[in-house]
Amino acid sequence: MVSLARKTLLYEWRRFLPAVLAVGFAGLLQLLQAALVLGIFGGAAVYITGSSADLWVGYPGTQSVDQGRAISPDVASLLYMNPEVERVEPFLWVDGDWRGGGTGGVSVFVSGIDPGPNGLMFAHALAPNLRARLREPDAVIVDRADLSKLGVGIGGSASINGHRVLVVGVASGLRALGGVNVVASLDTARRLDNDPSDAGRPTYLVARLHDPAQAAKVAQTLNGNHGFGPYRVWTAQRFARRTMLFWLFDTGAGAGVLFLAGIVFLVGAVITSQALAAAVVGSIREYATLNALGVGVRALRWVILEEALWVGALGLGGAALLGGVLIALARREDVPVVLNAPVTLACVILVLALALVSGLGSMRSLRRADPATLLR
Amino acid sequence: MNVSATPALEARDVHKSFRAGRIVSTVLDGLSLSVDAGELTLICGPSGCGKSTLLSILSGLQPADAGQVSALGQPLDGLDKRALERFRLLHTGFVFQGFNLFPALTAYEQVALPLGYLGLKRDTARERAEAALIEVGLQSRMHLRPAELSGGEKQRVAIARALAKEPALLFADEPTSSLDAANGQMVIDMLHRIARHHGTTVLCVSHDPRLIGHADRLLTMEDGRILEDRRTPPKVVAKPTGTSR
Numbered sequence A: 001m002v003s004l005a006r007k008t009l010l011y012e013w014r015r016f017l018p019a020v021l022a023v024g025f026a027g028l029l030q031l032l033q034a035a036l037v038l039g040i041f042g043g044a045a046v047y048i049t050g051s052s053a054d055l056w057v058g059y060p061g062t063q064s065v066d067q068g069r070a071i072s073p074d075v076a077s078l079l080y081m082n083p084e085v086e087r088v089e090p091f092l093w094v095d096g097d098w099r100g101g102g103t104g105g106v107s108v109f110v111s112g113i114d115p116g117p118n119g120l121m122f123a124h125a126l127a128p129n130l131r132a133r134l135r136e137p138d139a140v141i142v143d144r145a146d147l148s149k150l151g152v153g154i155g156g157s158a159s160i161n162g163h164r165v166l167v168v169g170v171a172s173g174l175r176a177l178g179g180v181n182v183v184a185s186l187d188t189a190r191r192l193d194n195d196p197s198d199a200g201r202p203t204y205l206v207a208r209l210h211d212p213a214q215a216a217k218v219a220q221t222l223n224g225n226h227g228f229g230p231y232r233v234w235t236a237q238r239f240a241r242r243t244m245l246f247w248l249f250d251t252g253a254g255a256g257v258l259f260l261a262g263i264v265f266l267v268g269a270v271i272t273s274q275a276l277a278a279a280v281v282g283s284i285r286e287y288a289t290l291n292a293l294g295v296g297v298r299a300l301r302w303v304i305l306e307e308a309l310w311v312g313a314l315g316l317g318g319a320a321l322l323g324g325v326l327i328a329l330a331r332r333e334d335v336p337v338v339l340n341a342p343v344t345l346a347c348v349i350l351v352l353a354l355a356l357v358s359g360l361g362s363m364r365s366l367r368r369a370d371p372a373t374l375l376r
Numbered sequence B: 001m002n003v004s005a006t007p008a009l010e011a012r013d014v015h016k017s018f019r020a021g022r023i024v025s026t027v028l029d030g031l032s033l034s035v036d037a038g039e040l041t042l043i044c045g046p047s048g049c050g051k052s053t054l055l056s057i058l059s060g061l062q063p064a065d066a067g068q069v070s071a072l073g074q075p076l077d078g079l080d081k082r083a084l085e086r087f088r089l090l091h092t093g094f095v096f097q098g099f100n101l102f103p104a105l106t107a108y109e110q111v112a113l114p115l116g117y118l119g120l121k122r123d124t125a126r127e128r129a130e131a132a133l134i135e136v137g138l139q140s141r142m143h144l145r146p147a148e149l150s151g152g153e154k155q156r157v158a159i160a161r162a163l164a165k166e167p168a169l170l171f172a173d174e175p176t177s178s179l180d181a182a183n184g185q186m187v188i189d190m191l192h193r194i195a196r197h198h199g200t201t202v203l204c205v206s207h208d209p210r211l212i213g214h215a216d217r218l219l220t221m222e223d224g225r226i227l228e229d230r231r232t233p234p235k236v237v238a239k240p241t242g243t244s245r
Ligand SMILES: Nc1ncnc2c1ncn2[C@@H]1O[C@H](COP(=O)(O)OP(=O)(O)O)[C@@H](O)[C@H]1O
Pocket: A375, A376, B018, B019, B020, B027, B045, B046, B047, B048, B049, B050, B051, B052, B053, B054
């Protein structure tokens, strides 16, 4: 069967180009926005996603990893009583004030971690030999992209909360949201901590399980226990998502994202349906002739829907291509962008929905395809 | 005279008027007519006398206000939009003054397109489309788009598009009005030949007096009424070979 939709699209491509561009740009915008939001707000959870722990234990009600309060170190023994737990490690969060390098003060988050080769914290971001350098007293590691902000280079020194620190190395994948991450050993971090209420107590305990797949079950079991003071266990995945959502909506960025997505969708749909409708009206006498010959209005609607879906597919292809290039470019420039499968799928669905809605919107112009108007 | 059991098209006491604001203009006022199968019937008359309105009612494009209309023995009044579409799909072909060809499609594709909706198999559709194009003399132009065809050729594509459906009824509204004399001649002859060779009932309406000599039967219309019903002597036309449907 002759595909009227495809032939028309190819032959009158100029007519459909605005629609393809509108769909493509709408898709690209959604994709980049999603990647940026995931990248930026995913940064809030870098402590979790950059580590290999399966469970996180913190103060009950903690909404985001940066909001932690000290818990009892004795909870560790409770964790070890569970046969699924392989390793437990404390994590100390210290808010710091960085001085030096002519910066005039930068607010930093000091992460006190186990510098051992099997350490869980920042296992993905720090190679074992780099971690080992944290054993030196007062040694810290920062993200490569933060060096200029801190006004130091590798080997440079500065002070945090009035204590001297030495930058022994840089890594990537340590960038934080709302401040600068500084990684130190637990001992160094304790020295930097001026808050007497912490008294060396960890902000979190993180644990690895023999079988990571059991994380949810073990967390539930552990949450049923009592007696070591207040604590709460989350799986790493849950806690990362909790952190990201907190930032997304606490900062109002979430509402902004949804708002922009709505606008982009609306504008894209208007442009696309206008272009499709113009194409229909341009051939309205031909459509009317087909109807005179007995081709039903329903079948004619399908032609338009097919055109809309092709426009959507073409726009999507363009958006994917350009989006891929832009995201690769952003990664090279250390711009935080992240894409995961569900979000990409959501973008694809959104774009196809846009095309579909536009197709449905432009169908109204088919009403003018009345064969009686062909008679003079 | 042709004496067939049921006329291919029949209208009895048909009324049609149009309303423009408060003004109601009556176009057809109690018109009755029957069209015999297998011949070319030409309805002639001045512009605005209601020819096209009559054609659209007889072909199921538009309902009459009152009166009975039947085509191929089947009453058309009372059929809903879908049923009328179905009837037209199965039984009718149309040729209009405008050629109404999709700019994107080649002559072959224009003709094959409606056949797909008829549910024909690919090969059957291809055979029919090619045969129709050959019949209108366009075998060498099958793969050209409208932009590459002359007006006469475009109208022949439109005729082939109607013909390939193998309809029992073929309607033509001013088919020659946008063509020069030679092409107009060729088109009306072609319609005549289709009536004779395929037994198709061809109803053509036109204000063009040059067509008068080319029909089997000539109806003259004025102000919504048939004034004269005349058969042209069979010197122009050999008698149909008895294959009327
Ligand atoms: N859809 C319509 N709305 C209003 N008036 C119409 C419509 N169609 C036809 N008419 C009027 O009906 C009359 C007959 O039209 P038509 O059948 O097209 O005449 P013809 O084909 O003989 O030139 C004309 O006066 C025309 O203006």
